[in-house]
Amino acid sequence: MIGRVFVAVNLAMTITLVPLAAEAAPARCDPEPEPGLTEISTPWAQTRMDARRVWPLTRGEGVTVAVIDSGVDSKHPLIPLRKEIDYSFTGNGDCVGHGTAVAGIIAGRYRSDFPFHGVAPAVTLVSLKQTNKSTGDVAILVKAITAAADMNVDVINISTQTTDQPDLRAAVNYALSKDIVIVAAAGNSAPSDKEKKEFPAAYEGVLSVGSVGPEGQRSEFSNTKSNVAVMAPGQEITSTWPGGLFMDELRGTSFAAPYVAGVVALVRSRYPKLNQEQVRRRVEVTADGALGNGTGAGVVNPLLAVTAVLPSQQVELAPPLPPPLPESAIAKTPAVDWRAITVAGMVASCALVLAGVILAARLVVPLGRRRGWRPGRPN
Numbered sequence: 083m084i085g086r087v088f089v090a091v092n093l094a095m096t097i098t099l100v101p102l103a104a105e106a107a108p109a110r111c112d113p114e115p116e117p118g119l120t121e122i123s124t125p126w127a128q129t130r131m132d133a134r135r136v137w138p139l140t141r142g143e144g145v146t147v148a149v150i151d152s153g154v155d156s157k158h159p160l161i162p163l164r165k166e167i168d169y170s171f172t173g174n175g176d177c178v179g180h181g182t183a184v185a186g187i188i189a190g191r192y193r194s195d196f197p198f199h200g201v202a203p204a205v206t207l208v209s210l211k212q213t214n215k216s217t218g219d220v221a222i223l224v225k226a227i228t229a230a231a232d233m234n235v236d237v238i239n240i241s242t243q244t245t246d247q248p249d250l251r252a253a254v255n256y257a258l259s260k261d262i263v264i265v266a267a268a269g270n271s272a273p274s275d276k277e278k279k280e281f282p283a284a285y286e287g288v289l290s291v292g293s294v295g296p297e298g299q300r301s302e303f304s305n306t307k308s309n310v311a312v313m314a315p316g317q318e319i320t321s322t323w324p325g326g327l328f329m330d331e332l333r334g335t336s337f338a339a340p341y342v343a344g345v346v347a348l349v350r351s352r353y354p355k356l357n358q359e360q361v362r363r364r365v366e367v368t369a370d371g372a373l374g375n376g377t378g379a380g381v382v383n384p385l386l387a388v389t390a391v392l393p394s395q396q397v398e399l400a401p402p403l404p405p406p407l408p409e410s411a412i413a414k415t416p417a418v419d420w421r422a423i424t425v426a427g428m429v430a431s432c433a434l435v436l437a438g439v440i441l442a443a444r445l446v447v448p449l450g451r452r453r454g455w456r457p458g459r460p461n
Contacts, residue, residue: 111177111214118179118327124197125330126296127315131341133201133348133384134192140388142202142347144354147188147237148230149340150223151181153211155324158182160190160198165208167229169222172214176324181209183332184241186322187340188347198320198328201344201384202351208235212242220244224253227282231257236350238262239343241336243269243280243305250282258287263350263358265343267335268292268376269305283308289346289362293317293338294381299373304335306376311362312369313381314341345384352388367392 146164153176156163163185166174176182189207190200210226212218223242230238231253238257244250257264268290269280283290283305290309293301293316300306301317316338323329342365349361356364368386369379 110173111175115177115179115324116329118323118325118329120327122198122320122328122330125320127319127341128198130296130315131201131345131382131384133344134199135385136348136388140202140348140351141204142189142344142351143204145202145237145347145351146206146208146233146235147202147239147343147347148208148210148233148235149181149185149188149239150210150212150226150230151184151239151241152176152178152213152215152218153181154185154207154209155182155322155326156209158186158322158324158326160193160196160200160322161185162189162191162203162205162207163209164206166211167209167226168211169226169229170211170214170218172211174209174211176211177214178216179323179329180241180336181211182324183319183321183329183337184239184340185209187319187337188239188344190322198322201341202347204351205237205344205347208233220247220250224249227253227257231260231262234260235262237343237346238264239340240264240266240282241334241339243267243283243308246279246281246284251285254282254285254288258358261358263289263346263361265289265291265339265346267339268308268310270303270334271305273302277305277307280305280308283310287359287362289342289365290378291335291339291342291382292376292378293333293335294373294377298381300377301333301335303333304338304376310376310378311366312342312378313373314338342382345382345387348384349387364390364392 154161154163155176156166168174185207186200188200189203189205190198191203192199210230212222212226254264266283266288268283271277282288290311292310292313293304294313295301295317316335317333319332319337320330346361346365349364365382365387366379368383368390369381370383371380373380
């Protein structure tokens with residue numbers, strides 16, 4: 083069984099598990115989330131992903147995404163939150179900001195007069211709150227994963243890192259057995275830290291996400307040991323924030339994971355018959371290419387993930403042309419036998435001469451006989 087292990091949330095890092103003494107969770111935000119912004123410019127990550135190119139085909143309709151985090155500000159004008167469940171017993175809302183930022187990256191509404199939007203704004207968004215502060219119990223994370231699986235959601239986003247634990251592994255496997263795609267942050271580490279696998283990202287079957295910066299290279303803090311599948315923007319990130327505000331300069335694989343969760347939602351909406359393993363494979367094989375150690379298949383590509391025709395889908399194309407017939411199947415035209423033609427011509431000529439002689443003989447011989455073979459007289 084899992085002991086009292088808590089999750090630490092740092093805005094500049096992925097949620098991390100650290101051992102703490104059990105304590106009663108506060109019923110209010112103390113302290114309040116860091117003050118947000120009222121004005122922002124177009125985020126570089128949004129331009130890099132350019133999910134709007136996919137929207138003529140799908141915006142994530144019909145797909146439910148569960149965000150297991152610090153809660154979500156349901157009053158934010160750009161967040162289409164459909165349902166919120168508090169497993170921390172501290173009340174709905176987000177006292178950290180982390181969950182609200184994650185939700186905005188996945189499903190922030192599009193407004194033509196505003197520079198920010200999410201990857202899949204038409205998804206059904208569900209918030210499962212696991213903590214009310216910068217720490218949280220991993221047992222609650224297990225409970226939230228199991229509950230999301232029982233709700234039959236299509237995608238689960240987990241921006242949390244911890245050690246391998248039997249109950250956590252069982253909850254992840256249960257969700258996978260329910261055909262749910264689990265997207266998890268690969269975790270962060272300081273350059274001086276000795277990297278190790280972080281969970282649930284490192285579990286087999288989980289789509290583990292690392293971070294890249296604006297220059298397109300792996301972020302120095304992005305963990306390379308957690309079986310990274312793909313990368314996404316995770317530095318200088320701008321997203322939604324509690325109080326109807328916004329926050330910039332966010333960093334961490336926590337914020338890379340929701341970009342991938344949004345792309346997964348687009349794929350599940352476009353290809354509803356694909357199972358969770360096929361969806362994960364599609365996201366991986368359409369990524370932009372590995373960038374070195376710990377970068378998996380490379381940066382996720384929303385357009386290719388939705389539109390690429392993969393080898394397993396060749397049946398959707400016109401049938402291939404049949405192979406050409408072998409040379410032995412067609413009889414070759416024989417070469418012209420000029421010698422035979424010459425001989426035949428000579429035989430035909432002789433036959434004509436002989437026929438002429440025979441005809442002349444039939445006319446001349448009777449006349450000769452009547453005259454007794456005497457020459458004729460001149461008139």
